[in-house]
Amino acid sequence: MNAVELVGVSKVFLGKNKREFRAVHQVSLQIPEGEFFSLLGPSGCGKTTILRMIAGFELPTTGEVYIQGEQMRDRPPFHRPVNTVFQNYALFPHLTVAENVAFGLEMENLPRQQIRTRVGDALALVRLNGLEDRRPRQLSGGQQQRVALARAIVKQPQVLLFDEPLGALDLKLRKEMQLELKHMQQQLGITFIYVTHDQEEALTMSDQIAVLQEGKVLQVGTPTEIYEQPNCRFVADFIGESNFLVGRVIEQDSGGVVVLVDETLPISIPCSETFPVGKVVTLVIRPEKATIHPAHYLDQPCLAGIVTEVVYLGTDTRFVIRLTPQSTIVVRRQNIYRSNLDCFAIGESVQIQMASDSIQILGEGQLLPSQTFTASRRENR
Amino acid sequence: MTHPSPSQTLRQKINLSILLFPATFWLILFFLLPLLIVLLYSFLERGTYGGVSWVFTLENYQRLINPIYWGVLTRSLNLAFLTTTICLLVGYPLAFFIATRPPRWQNTLLLLIIIPFWTNFLIRIYAWIIILRNEGVINTLLQSLNLINQPLDLLFNSFAVSIGLVYGYLPFMVLPLYATLEKFDFSLIEASHDLGANDLKTLIRVVLPLTLRGIVAGSLLVFIPAVGEFITPDILGGAKSIMIGNLVQNQFLGARNWPFGSVLSIVMMAIVLVPILIYFRNSENSNQF
Ligand SMILES: Nc1ncnc2c1ncn2[C@@H]1O[C@H](COP(=O)(O)OP(=O)(O)OP(=O)(O)O)[C@@H](O)[C@H]1O
Numbered sequence A: 001m002n003a004v005e006l007v008g009v010s011k012v013f014l015g016k017n018k019r020e021f022r023a024v025h026q027v028s029l030q031i032p033e034g035e036f037f038s039l040l041g042p043s044g045c046g047k048t049t050i051l052r053m054i055a056g057f058e059l060p061t062t063g064e065v066y067i068q069g070e071q072m073r074d075r076p077p078f079h080r081p082v083n084t085v086f087q088n089y090a091l092f093p094h095l096t097v098a099e100n101v102a103f104g105l106e107m108e109n110l111p112r113q114q115i116r117t118r119v120g121d122a123l124a125l126v127r128l129n130g131l132e133d134r135r136p137r138q139l140s141g142g143q144q145q146r147v148a149l150a151r152a153i154v155k156q157p158q159v160l161l162f163d164e165p166l167g168a169l170d171l172k173l174r175k176e177m178q179l180e181l182k183h184m185q186q187q188l189g190i191t192f193i194y195v196t197h198d199q200e201e202a203l204t205m206s207d208q209i210a211v212l213q214e215g216k217v218l219q220v221g222t223p224t225e226i227y228e229q230p231n232c233r234f235v236a237d238f239i240g241e242s243n244f245l246v247g248r249v250i251e252q253d254s255g256g257v258v259v260l261v262d263e264t265l266p267i268s269i270p271c272s273e274t275f276p277v278g279k280v281v282t283l284v285i286r287p288e289k290a291t292i293h294p295a296h297y298l299d300q301p302c303l304a305g306i307v308t309e310v311v312y313l314g315t316d317t318r319f320v321i322r323l324t325p326q327s328t329i330v331v332r333r334q335n336i337y338r339s340n341l342d343c344f345a346i347g348e349s350v351q352i353q354m355a356s357d358s359i360q361i362l363g364e365g366q367l368l369p370s371q372t373f374t375a376s377r378r379e380n381r
Numbered sequence B: 001m002t003h004p005s006p007s008q009t010l011r012q013k014i015n016l017s018i019l020l021f022p023a024t025f026w027l028i029l030f031f032l033l034p035l036l037i038v039l040l041y042s043f044l045e046r047g048t049y050g051g052v053s054w055v056f057t058l059e060n061y062q063r064l065i066n067p068i069y070w071g072v073l074t075r076s077l078n079l080a081f082l083t084t085t086i087c088l089l090v091g092y093p094l095a096f097f098i099a100t101r102p103p104r105w106q107n108t109l110l111l112l113i114i115i116p117f118w119t120n121f122l123i124r125i126y127a128w129i130i131i132l133r134n135e136g137v138i139n140t141l142l143q144s145l146n147l148i149n150q151p152l153d154l155l156f157n158s159f160a161v162s163i164g165l166v167y168g169y170l171p172f173m174v175l176p177l178y179a180t181l182e183k184f185d186f187s188l189i190e191a192s193h194d195l196g197a198n199d200l201k202t203l204i205r206v207v208l209p210l211t212l213r214g215i216v217a218g219s220l221l222v223f224i225p226a227v228g229e230f231i232t233p234d235i236l237g238g239a240k241s242i243m244i245g246n247l248v249q250n251q252f253l254g255a256r257n258w259p260f261g262s263v264l265s266i267v268m269m270a271i272v273l274v275p276i277l278i279y280f281r282n283s284e285n286s287n288q289f
C-alpha cells in the first residue's frame, strides 16, 4: 500500500484583487511505504504547498490526498497520522526541550511514565541528552533542528514531513545531518517526504525524487533515472550540469538516429525511441561523460572544436569548447595525472569523444535564435 | 580613546544626570511631592472650612473601622474585577481577530478602536444614559417588539456602571493584547495542531502562555484606573453603586474632610499596588524566554 497518494491535486490561491494563482497543478504522486521521497524544485514551485496539503494545513482546491489508503479531506491536521519538521523549526519558546518533545505525547493522554521513557529515547536518538531543561533560545541552530526532529519522531507517525529542514545550517553540519537523517529513516522504517531545492541533497538522500516546476510534476524517478535519463530540458538543467545541442533528425533507422546540429555537424546516436526525419530534437550531454583529446587523435568521425575556456577546479578541470559559431560544449576531465594537467590551452583544436549511449535525446527544442542564447549563457557561468 | 579614564566616566555620569534632570524633576514635582503631601495630610486634623490644621492624629485611620467604607471598597474591587474580566473576554478575541487580518486591515481596525477616544469621555458616558434610560433605545425597542411590558431598570445601578466601565476601558485591554499577539508566531499554532492538539488545547497550552504578558499588562491597565473611577459611577450609578473614587471626591469637595480623603486615597493606592508588584515580578520571570 502507498503511504501517501495524491490524486490530481491542485491548489489555487486567491491573491490581491481576487486574482487566481495556481500554486499546484494536477499533481498525482504515489509514495510507497518506508521510502525516502523528495520533492525537488526551484523556489516558488509549490513544494511547501504540497507538503502543507498532506499535513492538512491547506485543503486541495481539487483532487484528493490519501494517507494509508484513507481519504483525508475531512481530517484536520491533529487527526492525521503524519508529523512535520518545520523549516523554521517552530519550537515552543516557553517550553523546555523535554517539554517540547513531550507535547505531542501529552496530547495523546499517555501515562506519565511512558511519556518520560519515550521522550528520553527520542532525545537519545537525536543525541540531545543532557539538554532536556534548556529553552529553545538557549540552543544552537543545529540543536534546535534536532529538537524539532525529536518532537516529530517521538509521535511514531506513519509519515514524517520535512520542509527544507537543513536549510538554515552551515554546509558541514548539513552534510552530517543528511547522513544522519538517511540513516535514521532506514533504521525507523518511517516514510519520509522531504522538500528541498538542493539537487545534491535530493540525489544523495532519496529513494525517489519528484522534480517540480511551476506547480507541476515533471519527472518522478530514482536519483539515477533523474540524472541519467532526464525527460525534459528543465530537469536536465536543474539537476547537475548539462550541454544542450539542438538539431534536426536527418536519418532514422532501427538502430538509432543521426542528428544534424547547426546545419553542419552530424551526430549519430543509438536510441530505441523513433523520431521522424525532420523533427527538431535536443541532445543532452553531461560534461563528465565527454572526453577531450588532441586534434587528429581519433581516426573515427567525432566532434571537433576549439578550446575557449579552461577552469581548474581541483578534482577536475572544466573546458568550454566551441563546436560551431552557434554552439559550445562543456567538458569536465578528472585530474588523475599531474603530468597532463595543462595539456590543452585556449585556442587549441581538440576532439571530443562521447559514449553515444550516454547521450539523452529529448523530443523538444527550438532551432535558433534561442540556441545561441543558451550557448552564451553556459559560457558565462 | 579605547580606555575611558575615570574623569571621562565621571563626565559621562554628569552628562547622564543632566539629561535625566527633566524627567527626575517632573517625577518629583508631580508624583512624589503630591504623594507625600497626601500621606502627611492623612495624619492631620481637618480644618473647619476645609484644609487641615497642623495637629497630629491617628483618628482618620480609626474611622476606617466603619463597615460602610469596607462595603464601598469591596464594591469597587468587585466592579473593577468584573470590568477587567469582561474586557479580557471581549478584548482577547477582538485583538486576536485584528492581529490575524492582513496588515493593511490591521491599522484600519486599530483606528476604529481608538477613534472613540477623540470624543470627550463625559459625552461618551452621557450617551449611555440615552441608550439605557426608561425611554431609551433599548427599552423602546424591546417594548415595540412586545417582549416586555414595563421598561427594564437599566440605569442608575451597578449594571449600568459595569457597562460604562467596560466601554471606557476596553481599548486599554485591546491595545496591549494586540501588541503581544502581533508579535506572536502563528506557525506555532500549526506546530501544535501537527502534534495532535485541537484548537482548545492549542489555546490553553500554546497561545495563552505565550501572550500572558499582554494579558497581564492589559488587565492592569484596566483594573487600576477602574478601581479609582468616579465619573462613570457618578453619572451612570445610583446611590447604591458609589465607588471608592466617589468617596474620595466627596471627602475633598463635599464633606471638606481633606485628611480622611487622604486616608481613603492611601488605602486605595495600597490595594492597587498589589497587582503592580505582581506584574513586575511576572515580567522579570517572563524575560527568561
Ligand atoms: N497563502 C498563500 N496565498 C497566496 N499565494 C501563496 C500562498 N502560499 C503560497 N503561495 C504562492 O504559491 C507558490 C508556491 O509556494 P510554495 O511556498 O509552495 O513554494 P516553495 O516551492 O515551497 O518555494 P520555496 O523553495 O521558496 O520555499 C508561490 O508563488 C507562493 O507565492
Ligand SMILES: [Mg+2]
Pocket: A047, A048, A049, A163
Ligand atoms: Mg517552501
